[in-house]
Amino acid sequence: MRDFVQLVGDELDLGETLRRAGIPAGLVADDRSRVTIEQASRVVRGIWQMTGDEILGLGHHAMQRGTFRMLAIGLVHTPDLVAALKRLCEFSSVIPAMPTVRSDEVDGQVRVWLDVEEAGLDETGLGQDLSAVLLLAVVQRFASWLVSRRVDALCVELPGKQPADSAHLDLVFGAPLQFNAAAPALRLDQALMSAPVTQDEASLEVYLAQCPAVWLSRRDFGTTLNDRVRRVLLRRSISDWPSHDELARAMAMSAPTLRRRLRDQGTSVAEMKDEIRRDMAIESLSLGEESVSDLADRLGFSEPSAFHRAFRRWTGQAPGVYRSSAVS
DSSP states (O other): OHHHHHHHHTTSOOHHHHHHTTOOHHHHTOTTOOOOHHHHHHHHHHHHHHHOBTTTTOSSSOOBTTHHHHHHHHHHTSSBHHHHHHHHHHHHTTOTTSOEEEEEEETTEEEEEEEHHHHTOOOSHHHHHHHHHHHHHHHHHHHHHHHTSOOOEEEEEOSSOOOTTTTHHHHHHOSOEEOSOSSOEEEEEGGGGGOBOOOOHHHHHHHHHTTTHHHHSOOSOOOSHHHHHHHHHHTSOGGGOOOHHHHHHHTTSOHHHHHHHHHHTTOOHHHHHHHHHHHHHHHHHHHTOSOHHHHHHHTTOSSHHHHHHHHHHHHSSOHHHHHTTOOO
């Protein structure tokens, strides 16, 4: 969210949009700050209203509101995923503001890639990287919805050098990342192409009403060990969280192996638990419906002061900063 606000904020005054989303402007500059999915959705919807542009001012031309809906209607009337991808490529080539989507077969895999240079997206630095991530994520998430099953990427290719904070991209795609690529691309399993389209225009209207939240939400079907452990933790209350040994057994491995493999992925069970507590705390504080004392108790802290210290460590801010931003 910080990078996104910095990028579009160069052209737009987002002060009022951030206020309506309940996000203090000072949080945007802090790398440790976090927002809820609903807050991020409010920002995106606010920019849609300000610009009338479905690609949020990231291109040289605006994509008029309703373009995605018309494109999606065309896709739900295809028999399977390969036909939907073919139609997406055809439609994208005649929509001026939309990056042209192309597909080909490489090493027995389907490579779906974006011709961002042809579309006139920002081709340098943050603009290119962020535009590519957003667009690829929408393609992947919509494809999964379209066929009612996971469409996991075998690999995600991104132009440019690997950024220092690229770990968050694993949460977006749940797939290996390859940098310095010729174009932004998703590598997909050829076997997925025969998956039948299961949606129709009626279900599409429900889907569109949930946008952009359905594009921003953390995917619950990642296949990395990190994803699997996180799912186990999210499905149980904090008071009932399994021990490290219990988690290892659930992952069908020894406790030392679990610790080593998570360390290789740059995380640990303790870090994941902290991240889940942090996100739950931010969501509660932004809603403003729970006292800090009750929240601290629900998150497993012995006293509110311990929660205050942990929250400052997580976000660099006091809980009150998030509480004061809650939208009534």
